[in-house]
Amino acid sequence: MILLMGNPNVGKSIFFTELTGIYANSANYAGTTVTYMEGRVTIGGKGYTLIDVPGTYSLKPTSEVEAVAAQFMERGAQAVVCVLDASNLERNLHLALEIQGYGIPVVYALNLTDVANRHGITVNPALLARELDAPVISTVAVKRQGIKELLHTLDTVLEASEKQNCPSAEACRRCGSCPRKHIALDIFDEKDVWARAKEITLRVSRKDSASPGFLDRLGDAMLRPATGIPLALLLIALAIGVVVFGGRGLRAVALLPLVRQLIIPFFEGLFTRFVPEGVLLNILVGEFGVFVISFEWILALIFPYVLLFYVVFTFLEDTGFLPRMAVLFDNIMRKLGVQGGSLIHMLMGYGCAVPAIIGTRASTGRKERIVISAAICFAIPCISQIGALVTLLSVFAWWMLPAMLAFSLVLVAITALVAGRLVKGRVDPLLLEVPNLLMPTAKSYGRKLLTRMKHFLKDAEVPMLIAVFFAAILAETGLLARIAVHAQPLVSVWLGLPEDAVIALILGIVRREMSVAPLLALDLNSLQAFVGGVVSLLYLPCLSVFAILAKEFKARVAIIIFGLTIFVALFTGGAINQLVLFFMRG
Amino acid sequence: MATNLYVAEKSRPLQVTSLPNISLLESMGLRAGSRVMIQNRYALGGPVLLRVEDAYSVALGKEIAVQIGVVGVA
Numbered sequence: 001m002i003l004l005m006g007n008p009n010v011g012k013s014i015f016f017t018e019l020t021g022i023y024a025n026s027a028n029y030a031g032t033t034v035t036y037m038e039g040r041v042t043i044g045g046k047g048y049t050l051i052d053v054p055g056t057y058s059l060k061p062t063s064e065v066e067a068v069a070a071q072f073m074e075r076g077a078q079a080v081v082c083v084l085d086a087s088n089l090e091r092n093l094h095l096a097l098e099i100q101g102y103g104i105p106v107v108y109a110l111n112l113t114d115v116a117n118r119h120g121i122t123v124n125p126a127l128l129a130r131e132l133d134a135p136v137i138s139t140v141a142v143k144r145q146g147i148k149e150l151l152h153t154l155d156t157v158l159e160a161s162e163k164q165n166c167p168s169a170e171a172c173r174r175c176g177s178c179p180r181k182h183i184a185l186d187i188f189d190e191k192d193v194w195a196r197a198k199e200i201t202l203r204v205s206r207k208d209s210a211s212p213g214f215l216d217r218l219g220d221a222m223l224r225p226a227t228g229i230p231l232a233l234l235l236i237a238l239a240i241g242v243v244v245f246g247g248r249g250l251r252a253v254a255l256l257p258l259v260r261q262l263i264i265p266f267f268e269g270l271f272t273r274f275v276p277e278g279v280l281l282n283i284l285v286g287e288f289g290v291f292v293i294s295f296e297w298i299l300a301l302i303f304p305y306v307l308l309f310y311v312v313f314t315f316l317e318d319t320g321f322l323p324r325m326a327v328l329f330d331n332i333m334r335k336l337g338v339q340g341g342s343l344i345h346m347l348m349g350y351g352c353a354v355p356a357i358i359g360t361r362a363s364t365g366r367k368e369r370i371v372i373s374a375a376i377c378f379a380i381p382c383i384s385q386i387g388a389l390v391t392l393l394s395v396f397a398w399w400m401l402p403a404m405l406a407f408s409l410v411l412v413a414i415t416a417l418v419a420g421r422l423v424k425g426r427v428d429p430l431l432l433e434v435p436n437l438l439m440p441t442a443k444s445y446g447r448k449l450l451t452r453m454k455h456f457l458k459d460a461e462v463p464m465l466i467a468v469f470f471a472a473i474l475a476e477t478g479l480l481a482r483i484a485v486h487a488q489p490l491v492s493v494w495l496g497l498p499e500d501a502v503i504a505l506i507l508g509i510v511r512r513e514m515s516v517a518p519l520l521a522l523d524l525n526s527l528q529a530f531v532g533g534v535v536s537l538l539y540l541p542c543l544s545v546f547a548i549l550a551k552e553f554k555a556r557v558a559i560i561i562f563g564l565t566i567f568v569a570l571f572t573g574g575a576i577n578q579l580v581l582f583f584m585r586g
Numbered sequence: 587m588a589t590n591l592y593v594a595e596k597s598r599p600l601q602v603t604s605l606p607n608i609s610l611l612e613s614m615g616l617r618a619g620s621r622v623m624i625q626n627r628y629a630l631g632g633p634v635l636l637r638v639e640d641a642y643s644v645a646l647g648k649e650i651a652v653q654i655g656v657v658g659v660a
């Protein structure tokens with residue numbers, strides 16, 4: 001087993017992808033990898049398991065994520081690839097020296113040398129190798145520079161280690177002939193480690209004055225309150241514009257005609273030729289038929305918004321914009337009882353709640369994790385649901401969509417405040433490294449976007465098809481009409497929606513957007529559309545979220561969040577309906 | 587003059603004299619003796635953005651920044 005280790009945000013996941021061919025998510029901020037990934041890598045004709053260990057500043061862990069890294073080192077490995085940030089060598093060497101203390105053979109990848117050069121920093125890899133008594137390879141992982149040499153060196157190191165027959169850390173530390181022994185034993189004191197890191201940095205690197213380039217100046221401007229806040233608001237407005245208007249355009253111009261004029265008529269023609277008229281034909285290609293709504297809902301309704309969201313979000317994530325937002329808006333987040341870093345997870349939640357909740361593992365406390373997860377479940381719609389809501393609301397007045405967005409933000413604040421009071425403990429203040437602003441390479445950006453879309457299609461497809469199939473059975477067999485009669489007091493009297501809207505409440509359990517999609521065919525008025533939208537926004541998150549809540553916290557937390565979301569959704573939607581009707585009558 | 591990081595002068599070289607007992611601070615490389623400079627300060631109880639050893643930037647919440655003692659250096 002080979003461990004890939006290093007400080008957060010030094011490019012470990014890019015190495016993992018390059019070495020194993022398995023895509024590991026990476027982004028320009030600390031804490032992107034919150035759980036380890038493993039893959040196979042062939043070195044010198046032999047197969048090894050490569051582990052992408054979550055980034056850590058030290059082997060004395062301060063969060064759940066960092067604990068994972070320390071556990072891996074304790075367990076031991078055949079070799080470690082320690083990735084160093086050449087633009088911030090001293091801090092990275094602290095971890096490098098801690099790793100040396102375990103006596104496992106190490107190869108150092110001196111990465112981000114391009115960023116270091118931009119800042120006038122040059123590091124001599126040969127000198128560094130002499131100081132560390134281990135090979136150092138200069139790399140720029142995003143451009144694949146140095147990867148071959150790294151593999152070759154790793155082969156040599158593994159071969160030498162196997163010949164020496166010193167497989168475990170403990171054995172290595174006791175071995176009198178091992179040249180590493182003095183390193184392992186002499187500098188394990190914390191102060192000495194820092195002193196040694198400084199000493200090595202001074203010996204092997206040089207810093208010349210370099211005038212800041214465009215990206216550095218823009219990165220600084222994005223952090224100054226006077227320029228950063230307007231820039232951040234402008235970028236968010238642009239991002240929303242691209243997703244909402246771009247999504248509507250893509251749907252109207254390309255996907256809806258494709259689905260309605262080509263795909264659905266094709267299946268209608270196909271099935272009517274072989275299947276006699278009746279329930280089965282209706283289940284296949286009726287109004288709610290599987291081959292009608294699966295394309296209408298998944299391809300024409302949701303796909304354009306998901307695609308454009310990830311086009312925008314992936315870019316923002318890889319440039320280093322998100323941690324800048326976290327710093328700029330930390331003061332507002334503190335007023336809500338959380339801290340600025342949580343904003344990154346909330347924004348991620350607008351894509352999908354599952355990775356956002358998993359991402360909260362990087363938080364230093366349990367309370368923060370629960371508060372953010374609750375806000376994501378209660379009030380942050382995922383992009384699939386946003387796509388459905390945009391389509392539902394945009395046919396009415398222009399202000400309905402912004403009103404829903406404002407309502408969602410108010411709900412985020414209320415949820416965070418209430419959850420903050422209910423959950424015991426404290427939320428640690430912001431402590432976040434702000435990365436350099438970077439321009440993603442076309443290759444890494446394209447690969448990440450493609451992987452995200454593949455994951456979306458793979459992960460969402462099965463539950464979506466289950467929901468679609470369920471909808472077809474309910475609607476086309478007459479079952480829906482029977483259920484609707486029983487649900488009439490809730491759906492029609494309290495919420496003011498047509499009886500058939502009960503199908504949205506049933507399907508919404510499976511996937512969030514399914515609590516909106518069936519409403520599109522119900523010819524709603526503007527009040528009904530807004531109430532339907534509010535119920536959907538607040539309604540329980542999907543089954544995948546239930547599973548992840550139960551796994552990350554306890555089943556009790558998942559059950560409480562699910563119960564409360566259903567109650568609050570139905571109560572709030574009904575209350576809005578009754579209030580508006582009251583004033584209209586008055 | 588000794589002061590804390592939250593109120594220290596912006597854009598001036600400072601040296602850290604004392605820190606609260608937060609292990610993440612030390613593992614991030616911020617320790618007694620570190621040379622730092624305040625890059626930005628944010629209103630309404632917002633954080634302080636710090637340049638550490640002219641190598642990297644760290645944002646520190648107000649509750650942490652007020653506990654970090656610093657002195658101005660030439």
